[in-house]
Amino acid sequence: MKITMIGTGYVGLVSGACFADFGHTVTCVDKDESKIAAIRGGKMPIYEPGLDALVASNVAAKRLDFTTDLAEGVKGADAIFIAVGTPSRRGDGHADLTYVYAAAKEIAEALDGPAVIVTKSTVPVGTGDEVERIMREARPDLEVAAVSNPEFLREGAAIGDFKRPDRIVVGTDDPRATAVMRQIYRPLYLGEAPLIFTGRRTAELIKYAANAFLATKITFINEIADLCEAVGAEVKDVARGIGLDNRIGSKFLHAGPGYGGSCFPKDTLALIKTGQDFDSPIRIVEAVAQVNDTRKRAMGRKVIKALGGDARGKKVAILGLTFKPNTDDMRDAPSLAIVQALEDSGADICAYDPEGMEAAASLMPRVKMMSDPYAAAEGADVLVLVTEWDIFRALDLKKIAGLMTAPVLVDLRNIYPASEAAAAGFKLFRVGGVDASSEM
Template sequence: EFLREGAAIRDFKHPDRIVVGTDDARAREVMEEIYRPLYINASPIMVTGRRTAELIKYAANAFLATKITFINEMADLAEKVGADVQEIARGIGLDNRIGSKFLHAGPGYGGSCFPKDTLALIKTGQDHEAPIRIIETVAAVNDARKRAMARKVSAALGGNLRGKTIAVLGLTFKPNTDDMREAPSIPLITALQDMGAKVRAYDPVGMEQAKSELKNVTYCADPYSCAERADALVIVTEWEQFRALDFRKLAETMAQKVVVDLRNIYGADELARYGFSYTGVGRG
């Protein structure tokens, strides 16, 4: 299955493609009958062997994880040379061979699918003496990136987080779910705490799940109570409600007017009007 978390019903009804893995003729007939209403409506169906179907699933998610990791590394380079990763993503995404999806720089991928399937593909390659070195590197780079975001927060506050209070907005690995599996917020917050920071956090639906993963965090009722007396506000998950924050109100309650936007929702000029120092991802 290629269903996205938070959009499973829509994806089931309107799939890009249907891949059936079977070595049995009767099973093939049954599966084609089940999916007939979908592929009659122009969703292509591919019937193949079980091993091939399994690798199709792993390869698809590993490719998307690679695309995310690629644009994240381009973001790091953009910061060094004074370029804008969002313009880079748009420029290469206009190439039909590449496309614009999964070219959004951020704190790294998480969730239940990409981490699991990349590691499964890596293990399959190792077991059969055909290592997938590109995906091995993707997984390693992504893991390191999540903790590296804490260094970005530290740099925004002058390189020292000891005794500082950091407000984190967004805990789940993506919006519109309460899933905390492999969420970038977990290694980020752990790293902030290791650097001596106190962490306050808010997520619209994920806080109960987060409590089992993240200890010694003050969980708050809304973005504004989270930001009270904070030295920096860090946006980790791009929930819709975080796209229209009242920065005039935040400026009145925060100890320092510092925003670290790991999803590039806002811009430096926009926040400068309220006196905020702004750090995005890949915007040199």
Template sequence: MNIAMIGAGYVGLVSGACLADFGHRVTCFDVDEQKIASLRRAEIPIFEPGLDRVVAENVTAGRLFFTHHLAEAVADADVVFIAVGTPSRRGDGFADLTFVYAAARMIAQSLSGFTVVATKSTVPIGTGDEVDRILREENPGADVAVASNPEFLREGSAIEDFKRPDRIVIGAEDDRTRELLAEVYRPLYLNDAPLVFTTRRTAELIKYAANAFLAMKITFINEIADLCERTGANVQEVARGIGLDGRIGPKFLNAGPGFGGSCFPKDTLAFAKIGQDFEAPLRLVETTIAVNDQRKRAMARKVVAACGGDVRGKRIAVLGLTFKPNTDDMRESPSIVIVQALLDAGAEVVGYDPAGIEAARSVLPPIDYADTAYKAAEEADCLVIVTEWNEFRSLDLEQLSRLMRGPVFVDLRNIYRRHEVERFGFSYFSVGRPNGAE
């Protein structure tokens, strides 16, 4: 099949590369000519494990192409996916659909033959209706159908998620559209990946509801962690005890400094606004947003308390700046709030991240950066693990103890056991675990 991907950002690039890997002919379009030129040279603008290999192999095989001429991508396409950004709109937090609607207007001028236009971007309920209206207004004679096909990719494991999905959601209003999109994903559902067919509006709602529910799970266990610290319970044992219940499940029950990234913060905010617009307030979602915002600042207070209540003039080494491991994405990362709060308290901060330092420079206030965890720890009074990169799970604690000036070790991801750290002279602080717990 011929497929056009409008938007060569994170979702568009991953989806386009994987669809090409299935054997389809995919052309990715983006208005950023420099990005297209880089992609043609097999230079990947984002950090995503395995993506460079999939892109290079499919470009070489003649299945994956990049262009900044939209007509070149759309003219012969059976399916056109819209995968452009829907950032939070300034002022009210609603999803900004400017790029989606602009894409629809451009697509309309280049349609030929029966074409399905499917939104992969996360969009509010009813967006597909407006895309359909725009297409028919701009090109009344077009044989076109509009569908919703939301993505469920996790940064850091997006290739695996696309190729082995839990489900494929297709929101369409007619059989012809459903059959065409089912053919796009035929290599997957032959391997038992369930195809979930719904109406277009239902598919749009599924995406928001899924992200909001996962965000609530994270926020719930973080609140339980606070209760554990005050009662002497252990949040990791609580999480295991409830996660073994098949109705709950173990995923997204790791206590930490709060959620960030490109999806959960903006999608929960947009979802709350959708509820308000339809006079069906989503109180749990609204509370999730508020609690998560407060959580990040609270983690900075935890670091200050671990340092005896005062960090003025102290050097704090922050390990992990991105919102999660295996990405260079700094959007809404807890580290942003934590670092700013520590600076506000008078601390000197040095940061290290395996992939996110360049991105961090553009969003963090001025701090020092190190090129290894050990360089960051030199003469530090306190070390803080904010993001659980694998390389932080096996730090040479003896070496750290020699390098650091102070003995404070704050583990905001609970990746160490107390005895492992304290035997090297550290004062160890974690999240939701009593002082004597491992």
């Protein structure tokens, strides 16, 4: 089938490349000429493992192309996917749908025949209704069907998630659109991925509900971690003990500095606003968002306590800046609030991240970016592990301890056992650990 993808951000580029790899002919459209030129030259605008090779192979096979000409890009398309940004709107926290609606209008004006318009962007309930209204108003002469097809891609594992999904959700009541969507996802039939057809509004809500539930699990175990420190329990054991209950499950029960990224903060806030607008507040999610915001800054205070309560003039080395491993995404990363709290307390900060330093540099201009973990640790009074990149899982702790002014490790991801840190000469502070409660 011929597919057009509007937007070459994270969702659009990954989805477009994967659809092409399924054998479809895909044209990705973006207004940013420099971005399109870079992609054509093999330079990806985001870091996602395997994406550059996937794009290159499908471009070479002539199944994947890129253009800035939307009118040309939508010609003859069986389905046109909208995968543009929906950031939180300044002032009220609602999802900003400006780009979605603008894309819908431009698509309608450029269409040369019947089309299925698929919203891949994460959007609030009712967005598909408005997309359809905009298109019918712009082109009452054409037959169009607006479909919701939310994405469930994890940054750092997006290609695998797309090709081996837990489920595919499609929101439409239109028979022709249903047939088109079945054909598009037919290559996943052998993998037996559930293809769930619902009403359009239901599909829109599924995405928000899923992210809010996962954010709730993260926030729950983080609060249990705080209780563990207070009572002298071990959060990793608590998480394992409850996670083995298959009604609960072990995923998203890893205590840490709070969630971040492009999805959970934005989507929980949008769901909260939707509930308020419909006079059906979601109090649990409201509490989750509030607790998560305060937790990030609290991690900065945790580091200050590890320094004896005074960070002024101390050198803090931070390992990991992105909100999670295997991405260069700094959106709502816990490191931002942690660094701000430490800078406010007078600390000098250096940092290392395998992929995120370029993006982080403009967000934290006073932080000195280092060439590797050992360079960051040299002369430091405390080492703070913020993001659990694989490269940080097997550090030479003895070497690092010897480079530091004071061998103090604040492990916000609980990567290192207390015995291993102690053997290397470190004073260790963890999240939700017995050692943390006794030291703090």
